[in-house]
Amino acid sequence: xxxxxxxxxxxxxxxxxxxxxxxxxxxxxxxxxxxxxxxxxxxxxxxxxxxxxxxxxxxxxxxxxxxxxxxxxxxxxxxxxxxxxxxxxxxxxxxxxxxxxxxxxxxxxxxxxxxxxxxxxxxxxxxxxxxxxxxxxxxxxxxxxxxxxxxxxxxxxxxxxxxxxxxxxxxxxxxxxxxxxxxxxxxxxxxxxxxxxxxxxxxxxxxxxxxxxxxxxxxxxxxxxxxxxxxxxxxxxxxxxxxxxxxxxxxxxxxxxxxxxxxxxxxxxxxxxxxxxxxxxxxxxxxxxxxxxxxxxxxxxxxxxxxxxxxxxxxxxxx
Amino acid sequence: xxxxxxxxxxxxxxxxxxxxxxxxxxxxxxxxxxxxxxxxxxxxxxxxxxxxxxxxxxxxxxxxxxxxxxxxxxxxxxxxxxxxxxxxxxxxxxxxxxxxxxxxxxxxxxxxxxxxxxxxxxxxxxxxxxxxxxxxxxxxxxxxxxxxxxxxxxxxxxxxxxxxxxxxxxxxxxxxxxxxxxxxxxxxxxxxxxxxxxxxxxxxxxxxxxxxxxxxxxxxxxxxxxxxxxxxxxxxxxxxxxxxxxxxxxxxxxxxxxxxxxxxxxxxxxxxxxxxxxxxxxxxxxxxxxxxxxxxxxxxxxxxxxxxxxxxxxxxxxxxxxxx
Numbered sequence: 001x002x003x004x005x006x007x008x009x010x011x012x013x014x015x016x017x018x019x020x021x022x023x024x025x026x027x028x029x030x031x032x033x034x035x036x037x038x039x040x041x042x043x044x045x046x047x048x049x050x051x052x053x054x055x056x057x058x059x060x061x062x063x064x065x066x067x068x069x070x071x072x073x074x075x076x077x078x079x080x081x082x083x084x085x086x087x088x089x090x091x092x093x094x095x096x097x098x099x100x101x102x103x104x105x106x107x108x109x110x111x112x113x114x115x116x117x118x119x120x121x122x123x124x125x126x127x128x129x130x131x132x133x134x135x136x137x138x139x140x141x142x143x144x145x146x147x148x149x150x151x152x153x154x155x156x157x158x159x160x161x162x163x164x165x166x167x168x169x170x171x172x173x174x175x176x177x178x179x180x181x182x183x184x185x186x187x188x189x190x191x192x193x194x195x196x197x198x199x200x201x202x203x204x205x206x207x208x209x210x211x212x213x214x215x216x217x218x219x220x221x222x223x224x225x226x227x228x229x230x231x232x233x234x235x236x237x238x239x240x241x242x243x244x245x246x247x248x249x250x251x252x253x254x255x256x257x258x259x260x261x262x263x264x265x266x267x268x269x270x271x272x273x274x275x276x277x278x279x280x281x282x283x284x285x286x287x288x289x290x291x292x293x294x295x296x297x298x299x300x301x302x303x304x305x306x307x308x309x310x311x312x313x314x315x316x317x318x319x
Numbered sequence: 320x321x322x323x324x325x326x327x328x329x330x331x332x333x334x335x336x337x338x339x340x341x342x343x344x345x346x347x348x349x350x351x352x353x354x355x356x357x358x359x360x361x362x363x364x365x366x367x368x369x370x371x372x373x374x375x376x377x378x379x380x381x382x383x384x385x386x387x388x389x390x391x392x393x394x395x396x397x398x399x400x401x402x403x404x405x406x407x408x409x410x411x412x413x414x415x416x417x418x419x420x421x422x423x424x425x426x427x428x429x430x431x432x433x434x435x436x437x438x439x440x441x442x443x444x445x446x447x448x449x450x451x452x453x454x455x456x457x458x459x460x461x462x463x464x465x466x467x468x469x470x471x472x473x474x475x476x477x478x479x480x481x482x483x484x485x486x487x488x489x490x491x492x493x494x495x496x497x498x499x500x501x502x503x504x505x506x507x508x509x510x511x512x513x514x515x516x517x518x519x520x521x522x523x524x525x526x527x528x529x530x531x532x533x534x535x536x537x538x539x540x541x542x543x544x545x546x547x548x549x550x551x552x553x554x555x556x557x558x559x560x561x562x563x564x565x566x567x568x569x570x571x572x573x574x575x576x577x578x579x580x581x582x583x584x585x586x587x588x589x590x591x592x593x594x595x596x597x598x599x600x601x602x603x604x605x606x607x608x609x610x611x612x613x614x615x616x617x618x619x620x621x622x623x624x625x626x627x628x629x630x631x632x633x634x635x636x637x638x639x640x641x642x643x
Contacts, residue, residue, distance in 0.1 A: 060392070062388075091425070092424075092425065092427075093423060093424050093425035093427070094425035094426065095425075096422055096423060096424075096425050097423040097424060097425060101423040101424065103420075103423070103424040103427065103428065104427070105391065105424065105427055105428050106427075110388065110391055110428075111420065111423065111424060113416075114415075115411055115415050115416070118411060118412070118415065118416055120381075120384070121380055121381045121383065121384015121385060121387070121388065121412050121416075122384050122387050122388035122391070122412075122416060123388060124381060124384060124385045124388060125384055125385040125386060125387055125388015125389040125390070125391065125392070125396075126388040126389070126391065126392050127388070128385050128388065128389050128394075129388070129389045129392035129393070129394050130392075132344065132370060132389075132394065139388075151380065151408075152380045152381070152384065152411070152412070155376075155378045155380045155381035155384075156380075156381055156384065158376060158378065158381070159375065159376060159378055159381040159385065162376060163373075315426065316421055316422050316425060316426030317421070317422050317460050317461055318421070318461070318463075318485050319421060319429045319430075319431075319484035319485050
């Protein structure tokens with residue numbers, strides 16, 4: 001697997017971009033400045049970053065309720081995302097979707113999704129369109145360990161396999177479906193084992209190692225582009241925050257959280273890049289400072305943007 | 320004009336749209352060589368091949384989701400759910416995904432898909448293969464809901480549904496598949512949201528859907544023999560609903576009876592009645608009446624099923640009751 005230094009620095013940048021964005025959303029939510037509720041991706045940045053780094057603009061993704069990271073990694077604009085999360089008219093969805101429904105079809109982002117397991121069948125549909133049109137694009141379905149147990153996910157994997165659709169199922173196993181640990185929600189340890197049932201490759205990777213994710217998804221994407229059908233990549237990870245902001249996390253103990261914070265996917269990459277002389281501490285700081293500026297611009301844009309007019313309420317129900 | 324069955328009209332609509340637009344394709348259970356459980360897709364596999372007439376596993380969520388995703392990418396899928404009763408296992412993909420994507424995404428997506436499904440009782444298919452569920456779909460913003468009652472309407476409405484840029488739930492009444500009528504050979508569309516006055520009359524308005532249109536027309540003939548001149552209106556689509564045509568009729572006849580095969584409670588009859596009451600109350604000489612099936616699952620045994628489905632006698636009785 002060849003990967004250039006520039007690509008690795010780009011991944012480092014994307015992961016930091018997600019982390020900074022999510023941290024800011026966390027603060028805004030705590031201050032009561034964001035309506036509704038939010039599910040943060042902090043700690044899982046390596047998965048969206050590594051997976052989307054293998055994709056082209058024309059490729060599609062379906063995302064989840066914990067979708068901000070996927071959107072950023074697929075090229076989402078922080079301004080339009082933050083404005084949407086604020087419920088502003090200038091947001092990706094004109095304030096009609098919010099955190100759980102951000103979409104940018106023009107970037108191949110077929111939506112975050114408020115329904116656990118909702119994305120798999122839709123990813124198949126996008127892949128079917130690629131296959132039918134003879135395009136070598138792929139669809140990536142991000143889904144969690146919770147969604148892994150939904151019937152829709154099994155149906156989607158079966159159909160993708162039966163039709164050899166160019167789909168990559170990227171499972172983000174963060175150990176909990178809200179409060180329910182995977183040890184209680186399934187009898188197996190590795191979700192990737194289910195791939196065997198659909199005669200597709202099933203690979204387990206360290207979801208906190210962006211290069212491992214990149215490598216596994218790259219191979220799956222290659223197969224998909226070449227007509228060899230779908231794959232399932234299970235990325236073991238952990239969410240540092242609760243299921244949603246405000247979750248008291250009574251179901252897990254602080255030592256467990258801390259053990260995963262110590263496996264910070266961003267620090268892991270940063271140390272590796274510094275050891276290899278690819279990324280200096282100065283460069284790293286420069287990247288973070290530039291991202292902070294971009295984020296502040298996004299925040300300012302969201303804050304200054306108007307709320308939607310109530311006249312728009314009934315618009316866009318039908319084409 | 321050629322005489323064709325309702326089923327042939329639907330088949331011809333799909334064939335002609337597939338010939339016109341290579342992005343139209345069909346997917347569903349047994350729609351290929353088998354030709355569909357009721358035969359509606361017969362012959363299409365032979366003409367267009369398996370890339371465009373796709374047999375799926377028995378996997379309704381994946382069918383509706385594949386249609387939704389492909390439609391989001393600009394294709395025009397026509398998916399068949401073998402019996403509308405099976406939509407329950409796929410409902411999320413329809414009402415949370417396909418129906419809402421455009422709105423949730425701020426108008427940036429189009430989902431030009433058709434979900435065809437036979438519904439209705441009358442063939443002894445019992446509780447899980449005989450329901451009329453149009454009220455469910457009509458309650459979901461983002462879906463269009465179409466219910467043809469004649470071969471002519473079946474073809475024109477299906478072509479219009481395929482060309483529509485929204486998810487359209489296209490409900491075929493299985494008891495109507497064999498009925499015949501005049502159907503032009505060339506493609507044509509019927510605008511969704513335009514009711515059809517199936518029989519003009521001055522004394523009472525009967526709004527009926529799907530197979531009940533024929534029941535209402537039969538009742539109208541019986542009423543005519545008693546000197547009551549009924550107007551029969553088929554809305555043809557419930558979303559959009561052509562309430563204006565119904566209200567204009569009520570202003571003329573001063574009476575309204577709504578007839579549908581779905582259970583009366585919570586049915587679309589209630590919605591139509593409410594809209595007419597809100598907009599034309601002063602024109603009514605009698606309370607609006609509704610006829611629908613009793614609030615039971617569809618029974619199996621022939622006498623029970625027959626009793627479940629509203630008949631012309633019930634329509635005649637209701638009109639006479641309304642007129643005191």
